[in-house]
Amino acid sequence: xATTQTLTPAMERARRASQRRNLFYLALLxxxxxxxxxxxxxxxxxxxCFALFACAFNLLLGYAGLLSFGHAAFLATGGYVxxxxxxSYPALTPEMGILTGTAAAVALGAxxxxxxxxxxxxxxxxxxxxxxxxxxxxFIQAPFTGGEDGLHGVPRGELFGLFDLDxxxxxxxxxxxxxxxxxxxxxxxxxxxxxQVLKAIRENEPRAVSLGYNVDxxxxxxxxxxxxxxxxxxxxxxxxxxxxxxxxxxxHMSGEVILMTLLGxxxxxxxxxxxxxxxxxxxxxxxxxxxxxWVSPILGLIFVICVLSFRSGIVGEALKIVRKNFK
Amino acid sequence: MTQEFALETRGLTKEFxxxxxxxxxxxQVQEGHIHALIGPNGAGKTTVFNLLxxxxxxxxxxxxxxxxxxxGMKANEIARxxxxxxxxxxxxxxxxxALENVRVALQRPMGTSFHFWKSERSLEPLNxxxxxxxxxxxxxxxxxxxxxxxxxxxKRALEVATTLAMEPTLMLLDEPTQGMGAEDVDRIVELIRRxxxxxxVLMVEHNLxxxxxxxxxxxxxxxxxxxxxxxxxxxxxxxxxxxAYMGSEVAEEEAGA
Numbered sequence: 001x002a003t004t005q006t007l008t009p010a011m012e013r014a015r016r017a018s019q020r021r022n023l024f025y026l027a028l029l030x031x032x033x034x035x036x037x038x039x040x041x042x043x044x045x046x047x048x049c050f051a052l053f054a055c056a057f058n059l060l061l062g063y064a065g066l067l068s069f070g071h072a073a074f075l076a077t078g079g080y081v082x083x084x085x086x087x088s089y090p091a092l093t094p095e096m097g098i099l100t101g102t103a104a105a106v107a108l109g110a111x112x113x114x115x116x117x118x119x120x121x122x123x124x125x126x127x128x129x130x131x132x133x134x135x136x137x138x139f140i141q142a143p144f145t146g147g148e149d150g151l152h153g154v155p156r157g158e159l160f161g162l163f164d165l166d167x168x169x170x171x172x173x174x175x176x177x178x179x180x181x182x183x184x185x186x187x188x189x190x191x192x193x194x195x196q197v198l199k200a201i202r203e204n205e206p207r208a209v210s211l212g213y214n215v216d217x218x219x220x221x222x223x224x225x226x227x228x229x230x231x232x233x234x235x236x237x238x239x240x241x242x243x244x245x246x247x248x249x250x251x252h253m254s255g256e257v258i259l260m261t262l263l264g265x266x267x268x269x270x271x272x273x274x275x276x277x278x279x280x281x282x283x284x285x286x287x288x289x290x291x292x293x294w295v296s297p298i299l300g301l302i303f304v305i306c307v308l309s310f311r312s313g314i315v316g317e318a319l320k321i322v323r324k325n326f327k
Numbered sequence: 328m329t330q331e332f333a334l335e336t337r338g339l340t341k342e343f344x345x346x347x348x349x350x351x352x353x354x355q356v357q358e359g360h361i362h363a364l365i366g367p368n369g370a371g372k373t374t375v376f377n378l379l380x381x382x383x384x385x386x387x388x389x390x391x392x393x394x395x396x397x398x399g400m401k402a403n404e405i406a407r408x409x410x411x412x413x414x415x416x417x418x419x420x421x422x423x424x425a426l427e428n429v430r431v432a433l434q435r436p437m438g439t440s441f442h443f444w445k446s447e448r449s450l451e452p453l454n455x456x457x458x459x460x461x462x463x464x465x466x467x468x469x470x471x472x473x474x475x476x477x478x479x480x481x482k483r484a485l486e487v488a489t490t491l492a493m494e495p496t497l498m499l500l501d502e503p504t505q506g507m508g509a510e511d512v513d514r515i516v517e518l519i520r521r522x523x524x525x526x527x528v529l530m531v532e533h534n535l536x537x538x539x540x541x542x543x544x545x546x547x548x549x550x551x552x553x554x555x556x557x558x559x560x561x562x563x564x565x566x567x568x569x570x571a572y573m574g575s576e577v578a579e580e581e582a583g584a
Contacts, residue, residue, distance in 0.1 A: 013471075189443040193450055196423075197440050200431045203420035206382065210418070211432045211493060212406035213440070221441060 032176050041172040042240070047280045048179045049237040054260040054272030056229030059186050061258075062267030063195065064222035065202035069125040069254050070112065070132030071230050074105040076139060076249035078231030081105075083151040083244035084144045094157045094165060098178070098235040105231020106224055108135070113223035117216050129251065136249045150245030154238055171240060178236050182229050187269060189225060198222055259299060263306050265313025274314050331394040333358045333497050333527040334379065334410075339388035341374055348374045350551040351388070356497075356544075361519070361528045363538045366548035367572055372531045373415070375548065376501050379529070380412040381405055392497070407435075411495035415502045417482040421475040425466055425485050428474055429457040432492035457492070464488045464518055480511030487518055498522070500530040504537050516540055539563075547571070 035044055053075055060066045082101030085092055116127040139145045146152070156165035165171045189195055201208045201215050208215050238244045247253065256279065264275025279299065286295045310317045334356040341349040349371045356362045364372050377383040379390060381402040390398045397405050406412075420428050433453045434440055442449075461467050464484040469477060474485065483503065490498060503519060504512045516537055519528065523541075532538050538545060539559045547554045547562055549571040555562050562568055 185444075188446070191447045192443045192445050193434055193437070193439045193447060194441055194443040194445075196427065196431055196434065196447060196450065199423060200420045203422060204418050207414065207418035207420070207489075208431075209382075209402045210380070210406050210412045210414075211489070212403050212435055214401075214403050218441070221443070225443065 029180075032180075036169055036172045041168040043280075043284060045168075045172055045175045045240045046237075047277050048175050049233050049240065050257075050260065050280050051273040051276035052179050052182045052236070053230055053233035054257050054264070054276045055183060055186055055269075056226045056233060057257045058261045058266060058268075058272045059189065059229070060222055060226040061261060062271075063190055063202065064198050064219055064226075066117070066219060066223065067121075067125045067258075068116075068128040068223075068226070069251070069258070070128030070130075070135075071226075071257050072249050072251060072253035073112070073132035073135040074109060074227040074230035075234035075237075075253060075257075076135065076244070076246075077108050078102055078105045078234030079238040079244040079248050080139060080145050080151065082235035083154045083238045086154050086157060086239070087151060090155065090157075092157070093161050094159055094174075094239050097157075098232065098239060101235030101238070102228055102232045105234065106228040109224045109227020109231075110220070112227065113220045117219045117223060129254070132249075132251065132254060136246070136251070139246060139249045145244070148246065150243060151238075152243055154242040154244065156239055156242060165239070175236055175240060178232065182232055183269075183273075185225075185229065190269070194218070194221070256299075259303050261313075263302065263313055265316035265319075268313070268315040268319060271313050271315035278314075331358075332356055332391070333360075333393060334529060335391040335394075336379070337389040337391070339375070339378060339390065340386050341371075341378055341383065342386045348551055349378065349385075352548070352551075352553055354546060354553070356527060356529050358527055359525075360543040361523050361530070361541050363542040363545045364529065364531045364548060365533075365535070365538060365545060366554070369550075370548040371551040372548055373501065374551075376412075376499065376531050380410070380499055406493065409494065409496040410499070411490050411493045411497070412499040413486050413490055413501055413503060415505060417479065417486055419474045419477075419482050419485055419489070422473060424471050424473055425461060425477065425488075426454065426457050426470040428485055429460050429489050429492050430454065432489045433457060460488045460492055461485075463491065463522075465514075480507055480514065483507070483511070483515060484518060487515075487522060491522060495526060497527045497529065500528060500532075502531055502533060504532065504534050512537065535563075 057068070057071050060068055078101040081104040082097040085100055086094065086097040112128060112131050115131065116124050119127055140147055156171060158164050159174055163170050165174060197208070197213060197218055201213070201218055205215055234248060260275035260279045261272050262275070263278060264273065265271025282299065283295055286292060286298060291298065306313065312320065332355045334354070336352055336354040339349060339352040339354070340347065352375060364375060366372050374383065378385050381400060385398065389396055392405065392408065392410055420431065423431070430450055430453050433456055434450055439445055439449065458467060458470055461470055464487050466481060466484055466488060469481060469485070474482060477485065500519070504515050507515065512534065519541060542559065544557070545559060545562045546556045547568050554571055555565045555568050
């Protein structure tokens with residue numbers, strides 16, 4: 001090929017890295033496809049929903065450098081809107097319910113984003129927390145959320161009107177597909193012309209301004225994308241568990257997603273997946289053990305250990321080791 | 328006055344809670360000049376610089392770029408007009424390669440910078456231009472190096488390459504030789520001389536030998552106001568400048584600046 005001559009060594013390295021990445025993705029795809037035969041599908045679906053949620057959060061923190069403390073609002077908005085629609089309109093297919101829930105989260109993300117990105121650092125986090133608390137009380141009071149009880153018995157329905165999702169296996173493959181789509185969007189956004197600008201803003205915001213970029217608009221797009229994907233996770237979760245509740249809107253949930261992301265490795269593509277898997281598994285195992293009441297302190301302790309001793313998270317530290325030994 | 332300047336300020340004033348950091352500054356930078364803004368510590372150089380580059384809003388006064396008022400514009404907007412600044416501490420994108428640093432400056436006119444669904448390979452047509460710019464500042468060997476791993480002097484050169492990518496008509500350099508060893512200083516002086524051809528440069532600089540070697544015109548600030556203006560000879564022989572400068576300049580030279 002004529003174009004290969006103009007390749008710099010870095011581009012060649014990048015090409016080879018992307019080939020290796022593709023191989024890794026294929027392996028992961030295979031694992032995802034056989035997983036429901038090796039583990040309980042409902043548990044796997046829970047992991048995937050939270051993994052998508054954490055990936056969405058990571059897009060904002062890891063690639064835009066914005067720490068949101070209100071992401072529960074988007075998860076819950078997706079969940080409630082989807083839950084309400086599917087319960088009230090039985091004719092509606094689940095994918096339509098999920099898309100509408102996601103769109104609602106996108107809209108809410110735009111509102112939150114416009115208000116929050118004017119502030120930086122801790123003030124940004126505080127504004128998002130305050131807005132999410134506001135939404136929490138909206139969800140308690142609003143007529144369509146079921147208040148303290150939440151929405152129960154949301155029908156899973158038939159995907160595209162064709163595939164009955166009452167079977168856990170069918171449901172699993174649908175959730176897996178949703179996760180892959182969400183993950184692909186993030187992966188592409190990070191490695192896009194937009195991703196380059198976002199990275200530049202994270203590295204040195206004044207410099208990005210001096211290069212003519214309207215940084216607030218780029219941050220807003222990252223916020224809206226992240227909110228939308230969090231909403232997608234919430235909507236999907238509601239269909240899986242046939243349930244939307246205040247747990248998803250509570251600020252605990254905003255904290256949990258931070259924990260998952262940091263534990264797995266912020267700013268890495270797979271960190272949130274690993275972190276979500278670990279946290280959900282721990283909650284699952286601890287809930288069944290005599291330590292059931294100690295879930296929060298144990299997670300807190302793990303968080304402290306993570307922040308003190310391996311700050312780049314599990315995947316981040318693993319990548320460091322790989323880079324050191326296979327350079 | 329009918330002459331059009333590359334950059335002009337009229338009665339530029341900045342007050343911080345009653346403290347006047349910049350007081351009624353009338354600055355005129357001629358097209359094609361390398362113009363220096365000097366003055367003892369605390370004279371308001373950096374504040375003027377931040378006002379000119381719109382990183383701070385002025386309390387009063389006007390800023391004109393080629394006769395056009397830019398007082399109310401935003402920092403990113405004036406950058407698009409060709410008025411591009413550098414920073415005191417080397418401003419590079421640390422976890423990007425030198426090539427990517429320059430490319431970020433090149434990619435905005437492509438109009439795809441919000442396209443999050445496109446592959447970053449769509450930026451590869453810009454690589455050639457980016458490499459040429461790196462070449463211009465003597466960094467072609469560093470194209471694929473992560474910027475955090477580059478020595479300080481090279482980072483400053485990379486910053487110049489990134490600034491050049493914006494095709495600036497007016498470059499504003501904030502202490503371009505600050506914190507450098509003698510060898511790096513010489514390299515940067517040469518570089519500025521080279522890239523200033525066909526452009527206008529306004530620089531804040533502490534190092535007077537750099538100023539004497541490079542600049543066509545010098546404005547001396549003291550306590551927020553213009554103390555003197557002229558070429559190096561006339562300014563350096565001005566008794567008021569000597570008086571304002573003496574203490575701090577001697578102290579700085581003794582400190583090995």
